[in-house]
Amino acid sequence: MKLGRRKFLGLGSAALVGLSLKTERKVEGSFVNDSFQMGHRLRDRVSFPAPKRTEKVPVVIVGGGIAGLSAAWRLRKRGFTDFVLLEMNAQPGGNARWGENEITAYPWAAHYVPVPGPRAEYVRELFEDLGVLKNGQWEERYLAFSPQERLFLFGRWQEGIEPAIGLTPKDRDQFQRLEDLFGEFRKSGAFTVPVELGRSSKFQDLDRISFSDWLRQRGFDSRLLNWYMNYACRDDYGALASGTSAWAGIHYFSSRESEEKGPLTWPEGNGWITRRLLERVGENIRTGQMVHRITETRRGASVFAGDTEFQAEFVIFAAPTFLAPYLLENFPRLHDFVYSPWLTANLTLDRYPESRGAEPSWDTVFLESPALGYVDAMHQSLRTHVDRTVWTFYWALAEGAPAENRQLLLEKDWAYWKEAVLHELQRVHSDIRQCVSRMDIMRMGHAMIRPAVGSIFSEQRLRMSRLNGRMLFANSDLSAISIFEEAQYHGVKAAQKVLKRLHG
Numbered sequence: 001m002k003l004g005r006r007k008f009l010g011l012g013s014a015a016l017v018g019l020s021l022k023t024e025r026k027v028e029g030s031f032v033n034d035s036f037q038m039g040h041r042l043r044d045r046v047s048f049p050a051p052k053r054t055e056k057v058p059v060v061i062v063g064g065g066i067a068g069l070s071a072a073w074r075l076r077k078r079g080f081t082d083f084v085l086l087e088m089n090a091q092p093g094g095n096a097r098w099g100e101n102e103i104t105a106y107p108w109a110a111h112y113v114p115v116p117g118p119r120a121e122y123v124r125e126l127f128e129d130l131g132v133l134k135n136g137q138w139e140e141r142y143l144a145f146s147p148q149e150r151l152f153l154f155g156r157w158q159e160g161i162e163p164a165i166g167l168t169p170k171d172r173d174q175f176q177r178l179e180d181l182f183g184e185f186r187k188s189g190a191f192t193v194p195v196e197l198g199r200s201s202k203f204q205d206l207d208r209i210s211f212s213d214w215l216r217q218r219g220f221d222s223r224l225l226n227w228y229m230n231y232a233c234r235d236d237y238g239a240l241a242s243g244t245s246a247w248a249g250i251h252y253f254s255s256r257e258s259e260e261k262g263p264l265t266w267p268e269g270n271g272w273i274t275r276r277l278l279e280r281v282g283e284n285i286r287t288g289q290m291v292h293r294i295t296e297t298r299r300g301a302s303v304f305a306g307d308t309e310f311q312a313e314f315v316i317f318a319a320p321t322f323l324a325p326y327l328l329e330n331f332p333r334l335h336d337f338v339y340s341p342w343l344t345a346n347l348t349l350d351r352y353p354e355s356r357g358a359e360p361s362w363d364t365v366f367l368e369s370p371a372l373g374y375v376d377a378m379h380q381s382l383r384t385h386v387d388r389t390v391w392t393f394y395w396a397l398a399e400g401a402p403a404e405n406r407q408l409l410l411e412k413d414w415a416y417w418k419e420a421v422l423h424e425l426q427r428v429h430s431d432i433r434q435c436v437s438r439m440d441i442m443r444m445g446h447a448m449i450r451p452a453v454g455s456i457f458s459e460q461r462l463r464m465s466r467l468n469g470r471m472l473f474a475n476s477d478l479s480a481i482s483i484f485e486e487a488q489y490h491g492v493k494a495a496q497k498v499l500k501r502l503h504g
């Protein structure tokens with residue numbers, strides 16, 4: 001009777017620690033793909049050695065993410081091969097990079113593409129090229145297998161991520177009312193993918209308030225509904241609903257048909273698309289080439305990377321746009337370009353944790369977690385028996401200011417983040433520490449553009465995407481929404497402008 005509650009808990013947890021230490025495995029791993037040391041040389045404006053050689057080339061593409069690779073794909077598809085793509089990292093792909101171990105290939109960031117709607121013409125064309133879309137049919141093995149998504153809430157599992165357990169009549173009513181509103185926005189035709197094809201000033205007011213304010217103003221106060229809206233913003237934008245433009249929040253739910261199939265996914269996520277693009281444009285790519293300066297010339301621009309000055313007629317700038325003021329002289333200050341910091345972790349599992357009655361799914365999410373959950377790389381495997389796998393764990397550092405979170409990403413060591421990830425997983429998979437043998441972690445300070453209030457209709461952003469000169473911008477951040485389709489759209493569009501100028 002004398003044992004107070006705290007003391008009792010203290011003893012209990014000591015006993016548990018003892019227990020877990022005995023059975024815990026050593027987890028190997030490290031930070032991987034760090035590129036901030038290179039990026040900070042640009043930020044700190046260190047001086048780079050003078051070039052030793054010059055190379056004349058009509059077109060230079062800066063950045064080998066999906067935007068840059070898509071520009072290259074369009075140029076080569078139109079028979080134009082006289083260009084180089086300069087990528088600062090050893091591996092191209094940007095946010096669509098992948099890794100591979102003895103078990104499977106796995107994504108480092110982007111892992112799926114929703115089945116493209118009719119307006120995403122370039123994406124459909126690409127998928128026809130890659131054999132994903134054949135005679136109007138989506139290749140079955142690339143559509144996410146069932147069960148696709150599961151959510152852990154109130155001590156149990158449910159299928160799907162939208163909360164369906166523990167809803168009060170008020171919650172249900174609010175979910176229905178919001179779905180109806182999204183349906184109306186969908187019907188308006190103004191919320192499209194790509195964004196540029198539908199965006200209309202009729203809904204500009206929605207870009208002047210945050211998504212959370214918009215929800216509050218309409219009386220949406222259900223806790224579960226607000227969790228779900230925040231989850232969506234964290235997942236696609238790396239931001240909370242309070243840091244997201246209402247226009248972008250609505251776009252997430254209103255830009256696609258609700259009854260669509262899919263999504264399209266591969267073990268290595270969008271790395272599969274990167275691989276296919278590399279097969280087509282690889283010859284033009286120079287990796288390990290960080291562009292550190294671009295100067296305008298009479299006939300185009302000089303692009304400086306490594307020991308070379310590339311003298312180009314056209315430059316497609318597909319690296320993140322926030323770098324432009326660091327590379328181009330007298331480039332105006334950029335407003336409305338805020339980026340969300342993220343980390344991803346790839347965990348090698350030597351066995352699956354106990355399932356506690358739920359079938360493993362492609363995507364697993366936990367209610368009220370600061371992280372976003374994980375994706376199973378073996379989910380699309382056609383093997384009949386799978387015992388080992390790789391999970392990609394996603395964490396957008398959405399709470400607090402991006403600059404502070406970038407600092408945190410750098411300050412804390414690998415062991416800290418490893419523990420943070422395992423701690424989150426352990427809440428749901430109590431035996432996770434006995435399953436994981438390796439965890440590699442990737443830190444991305446400026447992972448993706450954040451569609452903050454005012455960014456969708458930002459004058460500066462609209463002006464930059466309309467440029468028609470010798471310097472063209474193409475990163476997905478021009479849409480203020482970072483998804484595959486936007487990156488591909490801007491890349492292809494920039495390449496078409498160049499081809500038009502070159503060939504009329």
Ligand SMILES: Cc1cc2nc3c(=O)[nH]c(=O)nc-3n(C[C@H](O)[C@H](O)[C@H](O)COP(=O)(O)OP(=O)(O)OC[C@H]3O[C@@H](n4cnc5c(N)ncnc54)[C@H](O)[C@@H]3O)c2cc1C
Nearest residue numbers: 063065066067088094095109110111112291476483484487
């Ligand atoms: C964790 C995470 C998960 C995501 N998941 C998805 C998803 O599932 N589906 C989806 O559709 N989208 C997802 N995205 C969004 C993703 O950003 C886009 O889909 C797309 O891959 C962005 O491509 P991009 O070419 O515009 O930019 P980036 O991928 O950022 O590419 C820019 C490239 O430029 C290079 N570069 C930068 N500076 C220089 C320089 N000075 N010189 C030379 N090269 C330089 C970079 O190394 C990089 O390769 C995710 C993003 C993140 C961060």
